Amino acid sequence: MTAPRRGWTVFCTEDAAGEIEAMPTPLHDTVVEHFKDLARRGGAAIDGGRPPPGHSMDGDAVAYSATVPGHPVIYEYVVLDDIREFRITTIAWLP
Numbered sequence: 001m002t003a004p005r006r007g008w009t010v011f012c013t014e015d016a017a018g019e020i021e022a023m024p025t026p027l028h029d030t031v032v033e034h035f036k037d038l039a040r041r042g043g044a045a046i047d048g049g050r051p052p053p054g055h056s057m058d059g060d061a062v063a064y065s066a067t068v069p070g071h072p073v074i075y076e077y078v079v080l081d082d083i084r085e086f087r088i089t090t091i092a093w094l095p
Contacts, residue, residue: 006084007039007040007043007084008039008040008042008043008046008084008085008086009039009084009085009086010035010036010038010039010077010085010086010087010088011085011086011087011088012035012087012088012091013087013088013089015089015090015091016075016088016089016090016091019091019092019093020032020091023093024095027071027073027093030068030071031068031071031073031091034068034069035086035088038052038053038066038077038086039086041053042079042086043084043086046079046081052064052079052086053066054066054077057076061079062078062079063076063077063078063079064076064077064078064079065077071093072093072094073091073092073093074091074092074093075088075090075091075092076088076089076090077089
């Protein structure tokens with residue numbers, strides 16, 4: 001018997017988490033919800049053989065950049081397929 005596959009997760013590096021914590025509460029909450037959606041939609045895309053959301057930044061389909069729609073937030077992330085994780089490495093936003 002094999003264990004069921006767990007879902008995808010999002011992890012923010014310390015710098016990225018600090019940026020989120022510096023955001024006003026409404027934007028903070030929107031970004032957190034966006035990242036939860038990234039785990040669901042991005043994970044489903046990869047599991048289905050499609051690329052995750054955003055624009056590939058390398059030829060290996062590992063590093064991506066994306067935006068939070070309707071908000072002045074851009075972020076970069078890497079796909080860690082072996083542990084089913086999206087690691088947010090950089091966040092930039094305009095206060």
